[in-house]
Structure formats: structure tokens, C-alpha cells
Amino acid sequence: MTTPEEELLPGTRRALLHRIAVAQSEGRTPSLVAAVGRGGKTVWTGARAAVGGDAPDENVQYRIGSITKTFTAVLVLRLRDAGVLDLSDPLDRHLPGTGVGEATIAELLSHSGGLAAETPGPWWERTPGSLRPGLADVLGERPLVHPRGRRFHYSNPGYALLGALVEKLRGAPWEAVVRREVLEPLGLHRTSGQPRTPHAGGWAVHPWADVMLREPLEDLGTMAPAGQLWSTAGDLSRFAAFLTRGDERVLSAESLREMRVPATPVAAADVADGYAYCLGLELRHQHGRALVGHTGSLPGFLACLTVSVADDVSAVVLANCTSGPAPFTVAADLVRIVAQAEPRIPAPWQPSRETDPSVLELVGQWYWGTSAFALRLSADGVVSLEPLSGNGRRSRFRSNGDGTWTGLEGYYAGEVLKPVRRPDGTVRHLDLGSFVFTRRPYEEGASVPGGVDPEGWRGIG
Structure with missing residues (x-):
């Protein structure tokens, strides 16, 4: 038995019946x-x-x-x-x-x-x-x-x-x-x-x-x-x-x-x-x-x-x-x-039941080189990494229970996302299959492959 919310509208039911009626008639099937x-x-x-x-x-x-x-x-x-x-x-x-x-x-x-x-x-x-x-x-x-x-x-x-x-x-x-x-x-x-x-x-x-x-x-x-x-x-x-x-x-x-x-x-x-x-x-x-x-x-x-x-x-x-x-x-x-x-009606948004501070510390904006990404945490404990603009690589990650996450789809499917921490426990950068994500573009002091030019960012001159 369907509830009123689950029932299809009369116009939808008629359109469905019309489609199979055409299929049976034109397809000449018993x-x-x-x-x-x-x-x-x-x-x-x-x-x-x-x-x-x-x-x-x-x-x-x-x-x-x-x-x-x-x-x-x-x-x-x-x-x-x-x-x-x-x-x-x-x-x-x-x-x-x-x-x-x-x-x-x-x-x-x-x-x-x-x-x-x-x-x-x-x-x-x-x-x-x-x-x-x-x-x-x-x-x-x-x-x-x-x-x-x-x-x-x-x-x-x-x-x-x-x-x-x-x-x-x-x-x-x-x-x-x-x-x-x-x-x-x-x-x-x-x-x-x-x-x-x-x-x-x-x-x-x-x-x-x-x-x-x-x-x-x-x-x-x-x-x-x-x-x-x-x-x-x-x-x-x-x-x-x-x-x-x-x-x-x-x-x-x-x-x-x-x-x-x-x-x-x-x-x-x-x-x-x-x-x-x-x-x-x-x-x-x-x-x-x-x-x-x-x-x-x-x-x-x-x-x-x-x-x-x-x-x-x-x-x-x-x-x-x-x-x-x-x-x-x-x-x-x-x-x-x-x-x-009758487009799908999304489920009501629900906040997380509890939040791990060490995970919450990771959310927000990150940079791979000069490309900006956002790391988000959903109520089901899955984190997602996606570009802030354009069509760059994106994936969701499932927790491995040890502070790391494994990619679920796309380029990063099966790859491990790992926060790398400083001696005081704060996060220095994210390591994702050897890609380094930092809080600022080519952040000084971070373990950016190839190093960071000590003269820093500058204009023409």
C-alpha cells in the first residue's frame, strides 16, 4: 500500500500507461x-x-x-x-x-x-x-x-x-x-x-x-x-x-x-x-x-x-x-x-550526531599547487574533495578508522588520503597518492615536492 506522498500523480500514471500501450500495439506483442x-x-x-x-x-x-x-x-x-x-x-x-x-x-x-x-x-x-x-x-x-x-x-x-x-x-x-x-x-x-x-x-x-x-x-x-x-x-x-x-x-x-x-x-x-x-x-x-x-x-x-x-x-x-x-x-x-x-524529493538535511575534532580540523579550503579545492564532511562520515571551480579531479573518501581515508570513485578511487601532522599535532598538509595539498598555494614550510622558492611570491620587476 502506497502513502499519498508515494503515489504517482494521475497525469504520470496516464503517461506510463500510454507508453506501454504504444509499445504493445506497435511492437505487436501478445x-x-x-x-x-x-x-x-x-x-x-x-x-x-x-x-x-x-x-x-x-x-x-x-x-x-x-x-x-x-x-x-x-x-x-x-x-x-x-x-x-x-x-x-x-x-x-x-x-x-x-x-x-x-x-x-x-x-x-x-x-x-x-x-x-x-x-x-x-x-x-x-x-x-x-x-x-x-x-x-x-x-x-x-x-x-x-x-x-x-x-x-x-x-x-x-x-x-x-x-x-x-x-x-x-x-x-x-x-x-x-x-x-x-x-x-x-x-x-x-x-x-x-x-x-x-x-x-x-x-x-x-x-x-x-x-x-x-x-x-x-x-x-x-x-x-x-x-x-x-x-x-x-x-x-x-x-x-x-x-x-x-x-x-x-x-x-x-x-x-x-x-x-x-x-x-x-x-x-x-x-x-x-x-x-x-x-x-x-x-x-x-x-x-x-x-x-x-x-x-x-x-x-x-x-x-x-x-x-x-x-x-x-x-x-x-x-x-x-x-x-x-x-x-x-x-x-x-x-x-x-x-x-515527479522529481525526487530529497531527504531532509540532518546534522551529524557527533563530530570528531581531528576530522573537523581538516575541512575547508586546500590547494594543490595553485588549484583550489574544498574538503567537506557529510553527516554519514564521508569526506569529499572537489575543485572550487572547473572540472578537476574529485572524489568521496571513506574513513579507514585510523585517521586515513580511501577514495571511492574517479581518479582517486582506492587511493589513500592522509593528513600529515606537525610535532604539535596540527595538520601540516594532506597527502593524496603523493599529491600534497596545503592551506595556501605552495605554502612555505610545507613538504611541497621540489620545494618552495625562498623568495616567495612576487610580481614582475
Whole structure:
């Protein structure tokens, strides 16, 4: 139940309904269902179906294809956070004998391991998984098509390997691990490996005639971690809220932020399209917004989940056709409609509960050479360093608990910010990855690399 503050305005709801109605009509899809989330809650759902067809709602299952990969990635990050593996580990360390074991876990997550895009043999999405009973059948005789780590090349077999890794380290089938570690804690009761009533049937629509052909609904077997799951608009909207905020029972907000960061070399064509791949998530830029999530497709189904973290708005679009409306375009439009019509209302400003005098001493203006920067402390204990003008380097820093901070983003991500103090305890300067920040430009007596001219500042003469 939404509160009056959470409810969307009538004009916004009508614009959302109009957008999916156009998508269903022009995309010639038997049915389409969508959901929009805001503030961690689902605030709108809508659906359209062919005349005479069953009207779907947010509880009807659709096949979600490669959105399944995000669930698999969450399982891998859970293993990392539990100390079972490191993302830099080669696959062979935990799953030997695959023939592609030099690829790291991070490379498999980000599709940069050099693996082929598809499996050998017949089209795996439209044939029984029993034709590919093991990893050797998934990888084939030529599993690598690029040098590992050199470029992004989307690989479905790579996620089959990650699913096998999860099974080995958890000692249980992939689907059982997904259910136990993700679906049940998050309350995604209508998400499953096999379809559950009510669910949509998969259809192909003839490109030149308004007639349909039923698509087969195959169990993907070993390829399941790449695309097996069925879900609903309601469940995926809740999953989108988790991807934004985290849930300590499943994965922390910090680990999810890591999942949302581009993690693979990007080709020129992808840069032009505003596309990058992260750790089990796609990052796209549309309408001036960064949208993170995943698309999915299998014969008979199209799907998209996308989130604008900055706007705190998510959208889910599910359709039961092999080709038709572009689900990401529709989902991005749903996010835009809400974000523009009803901009996010910021939370009230809150002062800090307590202040450490040694930290408060650091805030204010600093200089790197002659460039002016400001160091600010927020109520959550994070400090930010940013130029007072222009587009210089900026970053937020998280406390390490020992008087130093580690950069969270940008040029200074991972770099350590350290106050350097005089014998009396006062701060002489800030050291940031060998860059010295002083209270005055090239401050006399400070440890400025190269020293400071003893004649000081002067004019022409």
C-alpha cells in the first residue's frame, strides 16, 4: 500500500500507461506488463494484451532470459564477501579442468574472459538442455575467441561456468542456491527456474502478417545460470529495489555499488552507444541518465530491468514475443516519465550526531599547487574533495578508522588520503597518492615536492 506522498500523480500514471500501450500495439506483442518502483517500493504497474487474450498483471510469470545473469552474479559476490574466493582468482583455482581456467572470476562476470558468445551445436535457447549435459558440451573445442582481459565480448557460456562454480563451492544445485540465498530472503516468491501458474506462453509473431507461432519452452540445463529464470513484474521491481539499496541478508549496499561500476574494456561502438558492462549488470546512458540493470531474451520472451540510482526510479518491462518492442527503450522511457514529471524529493538535511575534532580540523579550503579545492564532511562520515571551480579531479573518501581515508570513485578511487601532522599535532598538509595539498598555494614550510622558492611570491620587476 502506497502513502499519498508515494503515489504517482494521475497525469504520470496516464503517461506510463500510454507508453506501454504504444509499445504493445506497435511492437505487436501478445501481452506486455510493466512496473515502476520509487523509494524502494512499487508505485505503479500496468499491462496491455491482445483483444481476447489473458490480461496479465504483476503476478504473472514471464521468462526473463539474461536477467538471470544478475542473480548468478549476486551469488558469486556473496562467495567473495564470505571469503571463499577473490574476484582476481583464476577459475582453475576453484573449478579446475574446464580448459579455460586462466580466466579470472571477475573477467567471467564482466564478459572479458575471451570466451565465445554462444555454445557449439544447435541453438541452445531453443533446444533441450539434455543436448549439453556438461561444461565440455557448453564450451566446445574452441571456447576462446579473444585474448582474455583485452575486450568485452558477451559470453553466455561464461555464466554457465560461474553457475558451475557456485554449485561446487556451495555443494548444491545452482537453482537451489538461488532460491535459498536470494529469492527467499528477498521475498521473491514468484521467481523460479520452472514456470508456475499463472504464466505467459512464449510466442513468435510473423514479421509480415498478424499471426503467431508458439515457441518451445525448454529447460536450459547446464546453461541455466545464463538465462533460465521465470519471474514477474512485481518480483523484479522488488529485486530492483535490492540492487539499489542492498540487503544485509543477501548483499551489502557497498558490494552492490561495486557491481554497478564498469568492469571491462569498452569497444568504440559501445562507447558511442553509452554502454558498458559491470559485474553482472549493464550500464547504459539514455535521456541524460545513467541506467543500470539487465535486459533478457529467450525465444518467446523479452525482458528488461533498469534503475536510475540518481533518480531512485526503476522500471521493469516483460513481453511474451520473440521480437517486438525494445524492452530497454520502453523501460528507460518509463523511468524518464516519472523522473521528469515527479522529481525526487530529497531527504531532509540532518546534522551529524557527533563530530570528531581531528576530522573537523581538516575541512575547508586546500590547494594543490595553485588549484583550489574544498574538503567537506557529510553527516554519514564521508569526506569529499572537489575543485572550487572547473572540472578537476574529485572524489568521496571513506574513513579507514585510523585517521586515513580511501577514495571511492574517479581518479582517486582506492587511493589513500592522509593528513600529515606537525610535532604539535596540527595538520601540516594532506597527502593524496603523493599529491600534497596545503592551506595556501605552495605554502612555505610545507613538504611541497621540489620545494618552495625562498623568495616567495612576487610580481614582475
